[in-house]
Amino acid sequence: MTSTPHQNQPPAGEGADALADSTSEASLGRSVARSEQIAADLDVHPGRYRMLTGDRPTGHLHLGHYFGSLRNRVALQDKGVDTWVLIADYQVITDRDGVGSLGERVQSLLTDYLAVGIDPSRTTIFAHSQVPALNQLMLPFLSLVTDAELRRNPTVKAEQDATGGRPMTGLMLTYPVHQAADILFCKANVVPVGKDQLPHLEQTRVVARRFDERYGRAGDGSAPVFPAPDALLSEVPNLLGTDGQKMSKSRGNVIELRMSADDTARAIKRAVTDADRQITYDPQQRPEVSNLLLLASLTTGRRPEEVAEEIGSAGSGALKSLVTEAVNEHLAPLRARRAELEADPGELRRVLAAGNAHADEVARATLDEVREAMQMVYA
Structure with a gap:
């Protein structure tokens, strides 16, 4: 039988203030300045960076994706940045009752990635559901955030407002923590985002800091288990749909x-x-x-x-x-x-299998570090 946790014990650290401040003008200014620093350094020292980004396979990629993010991923890859691209298939069910033709959409997504120039010999392409150790990080990470913080997240708030009274799923509520696991499992230190997504990234930074404050560090204790990732802000062209409305x-x-x-x-x-x-x-x-x-x-x-x-x-x-x-x-x-x-679906399966295997290897190594820091190594 397990004991009941203290109900009113807040997570340690400055995270709550950081989350509240993440949309302030001063915070935005700091993020912009830091992003400009990183963008300049990427041209000189690309090997310092590991970048993670990705897409939910809810449909087929279009010109908005191409000009908004895909070309930039290829550019970062070609500079020599260690590039990771996530096919976020588990996130399809955050706001849906089923997955539909998920297999076909995942294959279409992968095909588009390779067609635009993402090179699997230089970029790790993997699917959420195929990396168990990544998803296992959700458990310790959930202990580091409060219900109130999750409900203040812009995506969660928007979903709650749009449900029309329909109960929100637990997966939707914890979506920001799942995002943190996506970024931190491979220790990505730079994430391309728009300015409206900065609160999401700040949630990840909070999780990284709180883990270090609460559980300490693995190995020789000289560095945190997780780096606090920075935003790489970019001006995304404001393409509308063919009907003049928001592209969707x-x-x-x-x-x-x-x-x-x-x-x-x-x-x-x-x-x-x-x-x-x-x-x-x-x-x-x-x-x-x-x-x-x-x-x-x-x-x-x-x-x-x-x-x-x-x-x-x-x-x-x-x-x-x-x-x-x-x-x-x-x-x-x-x-x-x-x-x-x-014309060669076998090659597509091989590419994704190789990316999944690499991601799983990295995720298991990170999970081992987490267990060591949490003193949960028993044998």
Whole structure:
């Protein structure tokens, strides 16, 4: 029979204040300054860094993912950063009643990763559910946070607000701790995030600090078991969906990387514009037209204003034609590589199996350190 823990004993350390402060202007300024330092140092000392990022396989990857994160992952990998990419399949069920065609989506995700240039010989690609020791870290980590802290997390709060009174799952409530386990199991010290995700990363930093304060250190005790990871902030292009609304797989307003050239042309042809034939780049007053110009800019390397000037009074038809050609030309090498990968599913399985094995090896070593620090080594 186990004893009952003290109900009112808060976790040790300064974590609660840090979480409350993580969205303040001063804290944001510090995060931006630190991110700029890291970005500069990455070019000089890439070997100092281990980066972790990933995706939930809730649908197929699209241009928003490509320009928002995938290209940056390849750039970091190519600089020599130790890159880890997580397929967060367990996180699919944080806010869903089932997994649907999860196997097909995981394979599609992996195919897109390899097609854009993520190299499994330099990047570890792995799936959540295949690394048991990673998930076992959840137990000690949960002892380091309070219910109130979890409920203050922006993602948890948003989910609670969106449920319409439906009870929130325990997995959703503990989502920030699962994220901490994702980052800390491999001791990643840099995580690409947007400014709105800083509270998530601060929760991970709090867990790392509290573990050290409460349980001490493994081995010779010279360093914490877990580093406190830093944010690598990046300006993500604000691409809208083809309907002019926020890009979302659930809205059906995205251009997926797996689409054919013809499917892409049809999606762009349906894109919302306005009645003014004179094409100008004005994101505030003409968001839909400006979104197409931004897409042309991202795929050609030209300034959106330059593209707008070239089209002039030719109207939205000419704009859509230019964007279609630019997108299809830009994605042609990716699509060719994707077709090769789809023709060899055995290679995809081999790549993921190798990544899972490497992640599991690292996770088991970290779990051993955790047990040693917690004095839970009994044999």
